[in-house]
Amino acid sequence: MYKQHYSRFLNARPGLLHCAPHSHYYWPDVTREAQLEYWDDSAQYVDEKWGYLFSEKVPYVQQGIARLLNVPDPGQVVFAPNTHELLYRAISAFPYGKALRILTTDAEFHSFNRQSRRLEERGNVEVVRIPTEPFDTFAVRWAEAVASSPWDLIFISQVFYNSGVAAPLPKEWLAGVQRSDTIIMVDGYHGFAAIPTDWSEYADRVFYLAGAYKYGQAGEGCCFAVVPRDVTVRPEYTGWFADFASLAKSQEGPVAYAQNGMCMAGATIDLSALYRFSAVLAWWQQEGLTPERICAYIRSLQHAFLAHIDSLNDARLNRTTLLENGLERHGHFFTFRWGQGDEAAAEVAALAEQLKKQGVATDFRYDRLRFGFALYHNAQDYQQIRID
Structure with a gap:
């Protein structure tokens, strides 16, 4: 819906699904x-x-x-x-x-x-x-x-x-x-x-x-x-x-x-x-992109993402491993944690690397894997996420 406004960043990294905008958001062309x-x-x-x-x-x-x-x-x-x-x-x-x-x-x-x-x-x-x-x-x-x-x-x-x-x-x-x-x-x-x-x-x-x-x-x-x-x-x-x-x-x-x-x-x-x-x-201002409108769009992406994650039936990425306390006020990224300590951290790093090879950029903090959502995403983009 808004991808055309980020053409320079998107064209510089073709094929990449950037799910780390909470770390570094792509800059719009303007x-x-x-x-x-x-x-x-x-x-x-x-x-x-x-x-x-x-x-x-x-x-x-x-x-x-x-x-x-x-x-x-x-x-x-x-x-x-x-x-x-x-x-x-x-x-x-x-x-x-x-x-x-x-x-x-x-x-x-x-x-x-x-x-x-x-x-x-x-x-x-x-x-x-x-x-x-x-x-x-x-x-x-x-x-x-x-x-x-x-x-x-x-x-x-x-x-x-x-x-x-x-x-x-x-x-x-x-x-x-x-x-x-x-x-x-x-x-x-x-x-x-x-x-x-x-x-x-x-x-x-x-x-x-x-x-x-x-x-x-x-x-x-x-x-x-x-x-x-x-x-x-x-x-x-x-x-x-x-x-x-x-x-x-x-x-x-x-x-x-x-x-x-x-x-x-x-x-x-x-x-x-x-x-x-x-x-x-x-x-x-020109596009009428208020925080309310931006947030509503991101919420729609988050629902699409969760629906796709549901279809994967993965023991690590699912709604029970999602850290949240009410998605209506949640931030614009999701954090998954399915274990704690060094062993879980190693699993997180391995999964992040696997996703990277698929062209999906995430980031992680020790034993937590994070997926972010941005205006340069469309709901169908998340079909690129696969769990082998």
Whole structure:
């Protein structure tokens, strides 16, 4: 239905069924001209490029993100090359040497998991990780943990990267936060532009981190945070973008910050990714591709995929080995786990390799095999999946 818009990526890899868009989504054709536009604008504006970008290009993408998330003020959106930079900038807002108590889950992406474990090595940082499984009790257990202590930082995904299961919405646990100065962050990377998301209820209190590498369809380099209006942060890890409007003023005395989301900005970055995402946003508007419409199409693909998997009668890939907690809010990928430990991991790797030889690209995380769904799929594509 939408394949014609991805012709360059599809033609570059003929015969491949790419079932890993949750890892790296194909870029639509419109992004190629956007990349060239960045080069041409750089040549035209040279020294004046940053003024042009921050007056024209950045606001357009801020407005697009605000529209997708129903965020009241586009100025709350700040960009960075990756979400990890934004995460650590928020952490650096805590006083140096302060003892920290962090609440999170055991299913966060590698970057946060690695960073939090490294922080624990300081000796004055405690990290409590709530197991996400069993999924049917997680919402209650998470809400109880939130309310159990005056946390400094709360960090949770919108959709867990290693299962596709959607986390409970903030409205289900936010009231339990004991302190007004707790930094609360939701990693929306597997939810943004996939799961219809209305952030207006949380825009004054909760950080939302995401980017265009996955369902934003614009590749790496265009990540962002929605910075809550009621939270004041002065990151120690800061750069000249964080007070862009005051560059011509005296740079002495206490370090000043922008009074909007730009307070979380860093320094010089390659904004070509922002051009690509700008082109994707324009294309979505032209096609009427809202998150609701995109999600409805993906749901139809997921049902077609499951119907095909049913017909295979395989002991490994079936509905009982699918990790889920209600497919109506599930992410845009499926995760199968039929065993645990090294033996199961070896079986997963072998099956992924078998599928690869058939021209089916999946990916796996230890003992979990993942299949993703994209706008450049049609329902009949899944007939290519065979289990010998």
